[in-house]
Amino acid sequence: MSEPTTDDTRRREPGVVEALxxxxxxxxxFLSMAGRGIGAGAAATGLAAFxxxxxxSNSSSSxxxxxxxxxxxxxxxxTSSSSGxxxxxDLTIVNYALTLEYLESQFYAKVAKSGLFHGKTLSVLKSxxxxxxxxxxxxxxxxxxxxxxxxxxxxxxxxxSAGQVATLAGxxxxxxxxxxxxxxxxxxxxxxxAAALAIHTIEARHAATLNTLLNLSPTPQGAFAxxxxxxxxxAVVKPFIA
Amino acid sequence: xxxxxxxxxxxxxxxxxxMSRASFILRGAVAAGAVYGAGAVGPYVSxxxxxxxxxxVDILNFALTLEYLETDFYNVKGTAVGLSGEAKKLAQSFGDEEAEHxxxxxxxxxxxxxxxxxxxxxxxxxxxxxxxxxLAYVLENTGVxxxxxxxxxxxxxxxxxxxGSIVQVEARHAAAIALLTGQPITPSGAFDKPLSKSQVxxxxxPLIKQ
Numbered sequence: 001m002s003e004p005t006t007d008d009t010r011r012r013e014p015g016v017v018e019a020l021x022x023x024x025x026x027x028x029x030f031l032s033m034a035g036r037g038i039g040a041g042a043a044a045t046g047l048a049a050f051x052x053x054x055x056x057s058n059s060s061s062s063x064x065x066x067x068x069x070x071x072x073x074x075x076x077x078x079t080s081s082s083s084g085x086x087x088x089x090d091l092t093i094v095n096y097a098l099t100l101e102y103l104e105s106q107f108y109a110k111v112a113k114s115g116l117f118h119g120k121t122l123s124v125l126k127s128x129x130x131x132x133x134x135x136x137x138x139x140x141x142x143x144x145x146x147x148x149x150x151x152x153x154x155x156x157x158x159x160x161s162a163g164q165v166a167t168l169a170g171x172x173x174x175x176x177x178x179x180x181x182x183x184x185x186x187x188x189x190x191x192x193x194a195a196a197l198a199i200h201t202i203e204a205r206h207a208a209t210l211n212t213l214l215n216l217s218p219t220p221q222g223a224f225a226x227x228x229x230x231x232x233x234x235a236v237v238k239p240f241i242a
Numbered sequence: 243x244x245x246x247x248x249x250x251x252x253x254x255x256x257x258x259x260x261m262s263r264a265s266f267i268l269r270g271a272v273a274a275g276a277v278y279g280a281g282a283v284g285p286y287v288s289x290x291x292x293x294x295x296x297x298x299v300d301i302l303n304f305a306l307t308l309e310y311l312e313t314d315f316y317n318v319k320g321t322a323v324g325l326s327g328e329a330k331k332l333a334q335s336f337g338d339e340e341a342e343h344x345x346x347x348x349x350x351x352x353x354x355x356x357x358x359x360x361x362x363x364x365x366x367x368x369x370x371x372x373x374x375x376x377l378a379y380v381l382e383n384t385g386v387x388x389x390x391x392x393x394x395x396x397x398x399x400x401x402x403x404x405x406g407s408i409v410q411v412e413a414r415h416a417a418a419i420a421l422l423t424g425q426p427i428t429p430s431g432a433f434d435k436p437l438s439k440s441q442v443x444x445x446x447x448p449l450i451k452q
Contacts, residue, residue: 201409
């Protein structure tokens with residue numbers, strides 16, 4: 001399956017008028033693709049279907065994207081619905097972000113209840129969870145304005161020890177930051193882009209904080225953060241969705 | 243539009259995308275008004291900005307000015323103040339990263355057929371580690387707001403990707419400094435505020451000398 005990388009965005013025209021027209025076309029394309037490949041009536045849970053289709057660990061053929069910052073398996077070579085994946089509609093992108101935010105929010109809620117953290121660290125983790133929940137609310141609203149919002153997924157997160165959970169939190173936030181960065185060039189609407197940028201840097205702050213608490217560099221990728229494609233991110237989150 | 247944009251057909255092709263130049267200029271003016279608002283424009287910035295309508299090169303040059311500022315702050319002022327411990331390590335590391343931003347933006351502007359702004363002279367009114375770190379926090383957060391504010395106006399998606407890659411690092415810097423100094427990790431809450439050009443200049447302008 002072709003993975004949307006920042007290279008693909010070079011072909012597209014960023015004009016606002018073209019973008020508004022394209023949104024409608026792309027929404028229909030996405031829905032027909034979701035219906036065709038995955039089953040009619042799945043449009044509302046199209047993103048979950050993406051996860052199933054794109055997140056498989058069948059990675060024998062795909063080469064590791066050099067932009068990837070994780071060593072996990074590259075996205076599987078599943079259904080070749082390339083046009084939908086290489087130029088996603090704003091609704092697709094917002095629902096993708098919404099799904100990730102749902103998972104982050106659920107993760108932090110579990111962490112807060114786990115009893116593994118106390119004092120200042122607990123307070124920081126709770127505040128991050130509250131911020132992710134605000135992202136859920138905002139993105140749900142945006143998605144509703146564009147079409148059907150993604151269904152709330154059911155996350156499943158292993159919580160064994162403070163160290164393991166803090167490490168996982170760091171991975172989640174760094175992934176979130178890379179996910180938003182990976183989509184910035186794909187968003188058609190300037191308003192939605194502004195919202196995505198406003199959230200992207202919050203994930204970056206969260207990530208840098210967790211890295212620092214773990215005695216890792218706040219900027220593990222150096223001066224330039226690397227984007228991850230939708231397929232790469234979904235492959236990483238798949239094990240965390242029940 | 244500054245004259246170098248019009249003089250370079252490659253740049254014109256990249257920026258105009260088949261739109262008539264008149265409508266491009268009009269859109270740029272609308273975008274500039276929305277994103278930047280009225281406000282003082284520092285003398286180091288191309289006069290084209292004062293006329294409304296910011297090309298991608300103008301935006302990149304504005305970013306370059308801020309990156310020059312941060313590099314100078316960490317490398318020159320950081321050394322002059324005499325930092326220690328974690329603050330010293332952080333200033334060295336962040337200074338290196340800002341210098342890489344300078345190099346990348348300079349290269350992008352040149353490749354676009356534009357003229358990179360000259361490095362301004364700066365003056366930072368801090369003289370100890372504590373005030374240095376406080377200003378670092380302000381500068382990094384201003385950088386986040388600047389890039390987030392300008393991002394949607396960029397026409398070229400590659401520049402947007404680069405801006406995104408850089409702003410994520412600025413936000414990471416801001417958070418690291420917040421932890422070191424006990425300041426808010428997310429000073430704007432769950433959503434970072436985009437800043438208009440005049441808002442950015444209100445913070446950065448006083449630090450820039452002729």
